[in-house]
Amino acid sequence: MTLVLNTVEEALENVKDPEIDSVSIIDLGMVEHVEVEEGKAYVALLPTFMGCPALEIIEKNVKNELLTIEGVQSVEVKFIYSPPWTSDRITPQGRERLKDFGIAPPPTQMEATGEWHVDCPYCGSTYTTMDNIFGPTACRSILYCKSCKNPFEAMKPVSTM
Amino acid sequence: MMKTPEDVRAQGHEEALRELLLQLADDDFIVAYRGSEWLGLAPHIEEDVAFSSISQDTMGHATMYYQLLEDLGLGLANDLAHARKSDERRNAILLEEVNGPGHYLEEPRYDWAFAVVRHYFYTQAKKIRIDSLQASSYEPLSHVAIKVNTELYYHLMHWKTWFKQLVMIPGESKERMLSAVSRAMEDVDGILSLGPHEKKMAEAGFIEGEELLKKRWLHEIGAMLDECGIQVPLEPLMKRGNGRALEHTEDLTDAIDTLSAVYRQDPAAIW
Numbered sequence: 001m002t003l004v005l006n007t008v009e010e011a012l013e014n015v016k017d018p019e020i021d022s023v024s025i026i027d028l029g030m031v032e033h034v035e036v037e038e039g040k041a042y043v044a045l046l047p048t049f050m051g052c053p054a055l056e057i058i059e060k061n062v063k064n065e066l067l068t069i070e071g072v073q074s075v076e077v078k079f080i081y082s083p084p085w086t087s088d089r090i091t092p093q094g095r096e097r098l099k100d101f102g103i104a105p106p107p108t109q110m111e112a113t114g115e116w117h118v119d120c121p122y123c124g125s126t127y128t129t130m131d132n133i134f135g136p137t138a139c140r141s142i143l144y145c146k147s148c149k150n151p152f153e154a155m156k157p158v159s160t161m
Numbered sequence: 162m163m164k165t166p167e168d169v170r171a172q173g174h175e176e177a178l179r180e181l182l183l184q185l186a187d188d189d190f191i192v193a194y195r196g197s198e199w200l201g202l203a204p205h206i207e208e209d210v211a212f213s214s215i216s217q218d219t220m221g222h223a224t225m226y227y228q229l230l231e232d233l234g235l236g237l238a239n240d241l242a243h244a245r246k247s248d249e250r251r252n253a254i255l256l257e258e259v260n261g262p263g264h265y266l267e268e269p270r271y272d273w274a275f276a277v278v279r280h281y282f283y284t285q286a287k288k289i290r291i292d293s294l295q296a297s298s299y300e301p302l303s304h305v306a307i308k309v310n311t312e313l314y315y316h317l318m319h320w321k322t323w324f325k326q327l328v329m330i331p332g333e334s335k336e337r338m339l340s341a342v343s344r345a346m347e348d349v350d351g352i353l354s355l356g357p358h359e360k361k362m363a364e365a366g367f368i369e370g371e372e373l374l375k376k377r378w379l380h381e382i383g384a385m386l387d388e389c390g391i392q393v394p395l396e397p398l399m400k401r402g403n404g405r406a407l408e409h410t411e412d413l414t415d416a417i418d419t420l421s422a423v424y425r426q427d428p429a430a431i432w
Contacts, residue, residue: 049312051221056431081225082304084311133315134211138218142210158311 004071005036011065012043018057019137022101025058029089032080039073041066046085048158049138055079087158103140104154118154120145128152164300166233177361178299179235180251181368184356184405185290186226187252190242191413192283193219194420195256198265204273211319215280218312225305232301243424247413253351253404255279257413274337277327278345281320282382286352288317289377290368298366321385328389342393350397353378356405 015025025031033044043062047055063075087106095105099121107116119126125147132142140153163169169178196216203209227238261271294306328338355362355371363370379395402408
C-alpha cells in the first residue's frame with residue numbers, strides 16, 4: 001500500500017498548472033494531503049485563488065492521472081480551505097520553474113507595511129516597477145523591468161497577515 | 162466551536178447561520194456581477210484587468226458561501242446562485258443598483274465615481290465582517306474567512322487608492338465623488354445591516370453584533386475622509402429598504418434575468 005501511495009505522490013508531479021505548464025501542483029504547494037485505501041485515492045488540495053477557473057481543470061487532471069496507476073480504482077479530489085494556501089508554500093524548485101516560464105516567483109519577504117519587491121526574471125535586475133497588482137490571472141501581477149526593458153509577470157504574494 | 166452542520170442543528174442555530182451565509186453569498190454574488198458589467202468599459206486597460214480580476218475573486222468568495230449552504234443541506238450551490246428569485250435574495254439594495262443609465266451592450270453611461278464609492282464602501286464593510294468571521298464559532302465559516310482575507314487585502318488597497326485620488330482632484334472629479342458619496346450614504350446601511358436575525362447570529366457567536374461592526378466601519382470611513390480633507394455627514398441610511406428582509410428593486414429582478422439566462426437553458430451544465 002505504501003508503494004501505491006508513493007506512486008500516487010510521484011504522479012501528482014505530472015499534474016501541471018494549466019496556465020503555467022512548467023510548474024506542477026506539488027511545486028505550487030497545493031497538495032495538502034494524499035491517502036490511498038483499498039484502491040481509493042483521496043487528494044486534498046488547497047485552492048490558490050478561489051475564483052480561479054483552472055481549479056476544475058486541475059481536479060479533472062488529478063483524477064485522470066491517478067486512474068492510470070495500477071492499484072487505484074477510484075479517485076476523490078477535495079478542495080479544502082484550511083490551512084489557507086499562501087505563496088510561501090511554493091517550493092524552491094517551483095520558484096525556479098516559474099522563472100523558466102518568465103514569471104517572477106513571489107517575494108519571500110514583505111515589509112511590515114505590506115510593500116514588496118521582485119527582481120526581473122529575465123535579467124535579474126532589481127530596477128523594476130509595478131504596472132498592475134492585478135494581472136491576466138488571479139495569482140499574477142504585471143511588472144516592467146527598466147533595465148532590460150521587458151514587461152514581466154510575478155506571482156502575487158499571498159499571506160494571512 | 163461548531164465543526165459540522167450537525168453541531169449547528171444540535172444547538173438550534175441553523176436559521177441564524179443560513180441567514181448569515183445567504184447575506185454573505187448574495188452580497189458578493191451581485192456585486193461581482195455588477196463589477197463584471199464594467200468589463201471593457203473601465204477608464205483604462207489596466208483598470209479593466211484589475212477590476213475583472215477583483216470581480217472574479219469576489220465571485221469565488223460567493224461560491225464558497227454557497228458551498229457552505231449546500232453543506233447545510235439547503236440545495237446545490239449552483240442552484241442557490243442562479244435559480245432563486247429576487248424576493249428570496251438577501252443582498253443589500255446598494256449592491257444591486259445598476260451601474261448607471263444605459264446597458265453594457267448598448268450606450269452604457271456608467272458612473273465611475275459611483276462604482277469607486279460603492280466598491281470602496283462595500284469592500285471596507287466586507288473587510289470588517291471578514292475580520293470578525295475569522296473568529297466565527299462555525300469552524301468551516303472561519304476557514305473560509307481566513308481564505309477570503311488573503312485576497313481581500315488587495316481589493317481594499319485598490320479601492321482605497323482610487324477613492325483617495327479621485328476625491329482629492331479639485332473640480333469635476335471631486336464634485337462627482339462627493340455626489341456619489343452622498344448618494345451611496347442613502348442606502349449603505351443596507352450593507353451594514355445583518356437583518357432581522359442579527360441578535361441570534363451574534364448570540365451563536367457566528368459574527369459580532371451589527372452595532373459594533375457598524376462602529377468600526379464609520380471609524381474607517383471617517384478616517385479616510387479626514388485624511389482626504391473631506392467633510393460630509395456620515396449618516397448611513399436605508400432609504401430604499403433592507404435587502405436582508407427580502408426588500409429589493411427592479412434592478413435586481415433584471416440582473417437575475419440576465420445572469421441566469423445560460424443557467425436556465427441548461428441547469429446541469431458545468432461552469
